Amino acid sequence: MYVSLVLNVSLILALVALYSLIIRSTTLGKKSWAVLNGLVFGLTAVSAMSVAYHYGGGVIYDGRSIILSLSGLYAGTIPTIIASLLAMLYRLFLGGNGVYAGLTTILFCATTGLLFRRKFLNKINNLNKLELLIFGLVVHFIMLACQLLIKPWPAGLAVISRIWLPIMSTFPLATMLTGLLLQQENRRFEAELKLRESEEKYRVLFDHAGQMIIVAQDGVFKLVNKKCLEYGYTQKEIIGRPFLDFIHPEDRKLVAERHLRRITEADFEANYEFRFLTKDGSTRWVEITAVRIEWEGRPASLNYITDITDRIRVQQEKEELLKVIENSHNEIYIFDPNSLRFTYVNQAALVNSGYTLEEMLNLTPLDLKPEFDQTGFRALLQPLLYGSKKKQVFETYHRRKDGSTYPVEAHLQLVEVGGKKSFLTIILDISERKQAEKNLEKTLNGIVRAVARTAEVRDPYTAGHQEKVGELAEAIAKEMNLDDSRVQAVKLASMIHDLGKIAIPPEILNKPGRLTAIEMELIKTHPTVGYEILRDIEFPWPLAEIVYQHHEKMDGSGYPRGLKGEEILLEARIISVADVVEAISSHRPYRPSLGLDKALEEIKNNAGKLYDERVVRHCLELFEKKGFKFKETQTF
Numbered sequence: 308m309y310v311s312l313v314l315n316v317s318l319i320l321a322l323v324a325l326y327s328l329i330i331r332s333t334t335l336g337k338k339s340w341a342v343l344n345g346l347v348f349g350l351t352a353v354s355a356m357s358v359a360y361h362y363g364g365g366v367i368y369d370g371r372s373i374i375l376s377l378s379g380l381y382a383g384t385i386p387t388i389i390a391s392l393l394a395m396l397y398r399l400f401l402g403g404n405g406v407y408a409g410l411t412t413i414l415f416c417a418t419t420g421l422l423f424r425r426k427f428l429n430k431i432n433n434l435n436k437l438e439l440l441i442f443g444l445v446v447h448f449i450m451l452a453c454q455l456l457i458k459p460w461p462a463g464l465a466v467i468s469r470i471w472l473p474i475m476s477t478f479p480l481a482t483m484l485t486g487l488l489l490q491q492e493n494r495r496f497e498a499e500l501k502l503r504e505s506e507e508k509y510r511v512l513f514d515h516a517g518q519m520i521i522v523a524q525d526g527v528f529k530l531v532n533k534k535c536l537e538y539g540y541t542q543k544e545i546i547g548r549p550f551l552d553f554i555h556p557e558d559r560k561l562v563a564e565r566h567l568r569r570i571t572e573a574d575f576e577a578n579y580e581f582r583f584l585t586k587d588g589s590t591r592w593v594e595i596t597a598v599r600i601e602w603e604g605r606p607a608s609l610n611y612i613t614d615i616t617d618r619i620r621v622q623q624e625k626e627e628l629l630k631v632i633e634n635s636h637n638e639i640y641i642f643d644p645n646s647l648r649f650t651y652v653n654q655a656a657l658v659n660s661g662y663t664l665e666e667m668l669n670l671t672p673l674d675l676k677p678e679f680d681q682t683g684f685r686a687l688l689q690p691l692l693y694g695s696k697k698k699q700v701f702e703t704y705h706r707r708k709d710g711s712t713y714p715v716e717a718h719l720q721l722v723e724v725g726g727k728k729s730f731l732t733i734i735l736d737i738s739e740r741k742q743a744e745k746n747l748e749k750t751l752n753g754i755v756r757a758v759a760r761t762a763e764v765r766d767p768y769t770a771g772h773q774e775k776v777g778e779l780a781e782a783i784a785k786e787m788n789l790d791d792s793r794v795q796a797v798k799l800a801s802m803i804h805d806l807g808k809i810a811i812p813p814e815i816l817n818k819p820g821r822l823t824a825i826e827m828e829l830i831k832t833h834p835t836v837g838y839e840i841l842r843d844i845e846f847p848w849p850l851a852e853i854v855y856q857h858h859e860k861m862d863g864s865g866y867p868r869g870l871k872g873e874e875i876l877l878e879a880r881i882i883s884v885a886d887v888v889e890a891i892s893s894h895r896p897y898r899p900s901l902g903l904d905k906a907l908e909e910i911k912n913n914a915g916k917l918y919d920e921r922v923v924r925h926c927l928e929l930f931e932k933k934g935f936k937f938k939e940t941q942t943f
Contacts, residue, residue, distance in 0.1 A: 342389060405457050416446050443479030443481070444475070517534075523608045524606070570606045580593065595613075638735075639731070644688065687699060687719070699718075702715070702717070718733040793878065811830060815829060815830065821897060834858050838855035861917055891905055892906040
């Protein structure tokens with residue numbers, strides 16, 4: 308029996324060697340590999356069964372337990388299933404009393420191998436001798452247990468008592484040795500694969516590098532990668548030719564000297580720029596990084612050449628742009644986010660401010676902007692620092708060295724200069740624009756006053772009404788901290804809010820008694836008429852729409868469109884409150900003045916319903932806390 312089993316193990320080792328040759332010769336894909344491995348292990352198991360030890364009565368013993376358990380351990384699930392099916396089919400073909408024991412041996416040994424593979428997957432090719440020996444003992448203990456299925460019962464017990472010693476003394480050891488061989492072959496194969504992959508990787512990196520890589524020796528090119536194609540040359544056209552043939556004539560002396568130093572001085576490393584000639588005769592700027600190497604046993608240089616034509620062009624463009632910035636008529640400043648000190652100012656900034664460059668570099672924006680203090684200015688910078696805003700645009704005043712000031716529009720943003728965050732400010736002198744705005748505002752005020760005068764000439768009882776409404780509305784707008792432009796819009800719209808009354812007959816406007824329903828409806832058309840008159844006139848403010856809405860109420864009960872809440876412009880809501888207060892507290896054609904107290908009571912009682920609560924609150928504060936009083940009626 309020992310002789311037969313030893314021969315069986317020898318066959319297994321020979322077949323494992325054949326497996327090693329097969330895995331090195333195939334170029335199949337992953338799935339095909341799995342099938343091939345399954346066939347190799349399966350045919351090995353079948354071969355082992357074909358030279359098995361015949362116990363008698365169809366009971367045979369061979370090395371299939373070794374092969375199939377190692378298939379599970381090293382080959383994986385699919386190959387082991389294929390190998391097991393081949394082995395089981397052949398065992399069924401052989402038949403005999405031991406067929407069930409043989410089939411279960413195949414099934415359980417293969418399964419044991421797969422379970423151990425799952426347990427030791429991370430070190431499957433690095434199991435030590437003891438671990439493999441324990442694996443062999445477990446597999447063949449299970450194999451012996453399967454012999455209990457030999458028919459008739461209890462024939463298996465007798466078989467086990469006779470074969471356990473030769474099996475357990477030979478097969479676990481054979482399993483360990485075969486496993487070590489498989490591990491060795493797998494590790495060797497993996498190392499070969501890694502070496503091939505590494506060689507391929509470096510070959511790909513060499514040929515597809517972003518730089519032209521050249522080995523130069525004895526003044527000629529010895530090796531060059533495919534990057535040379537971008538310069539119009541093939542590798543054959545470059546290799547073997549003097550490298551100076553490819554250098555711009557004005558740069559050849561520089562390149563030759565540097566190359567000689569690289570070859571003769573071991574520690575010399577060169578990094579410089581020169582012009583490279585392409586095949587079509589054009590010139591490309593390149594940067595070379597070169598080191599000394601040994602090539603075929605002799606000194607040579609390894610050169611990495613990077614095309615920097617675009618970089619040179621960008622540098623030239625930057626220089627041109629810097630000239631434009633330096634000579635710009637707008638003031639340009641760059642300052643540090645922490646210290647706020649200027650790090651750059653252009654010529655226009657120096658001329659307009661009166662400072663020298665040395666003086667300016669010791670200043671901060673706060674020295675030029677009298678309207679700002681440290682806290683307020685840093686608050687302006689915060690949204691830019693945290694990215695919630697891309698740019699800040701605002702108007703302020705700049706103070707010159709002599710103390711005089713001039714209006715400016717500042718465009719402020721966060722930029723990166725030399726890898727460091729800085730603030731860039733472009734300053735526009737808006738003195739002329741401000742003067743033009745003042746002139747325009749003066750003209751518009753004159754137009755509005757003329758229009759207001761036209762309306763009040765037809766309504767002598769309310770002479771000065773619009774001006775008084777404008778006076779109060781302007782005060783409310785300022786109290787609410789509206790910006791200057793909106794305050795101006797409120798004031799001007801107030802002065803012409805009743806412009807539409809010019810379309811209403813004077814006898815209705817000046818009627819001393821109560822108006823009829825028809826007359827009242829006619830009166831209610833004046834916001835629409837005013838809107839129609841103003842809508843085609845280009846104002847910097849929505850005056851036509853404000854006039855259109857000044858009789859709308861918060862609850863939608865107003866006229867002419869029944870707007871409510873936020874649908875009504877804030878400017879119109881302010882005028883609505885001022886209009887009511889002035890109207891109730893003044894003499895009207897159909898009644899005497901009801902007094903200021905009655906007027907304030909009206910807006911207080913209807914705040915939130917008819918009138919904007921916030922507007923009412925500020926109006927009451929003006930009268931009750933700040934002593935606001937209407938001025939005497941002005942005549943135009």
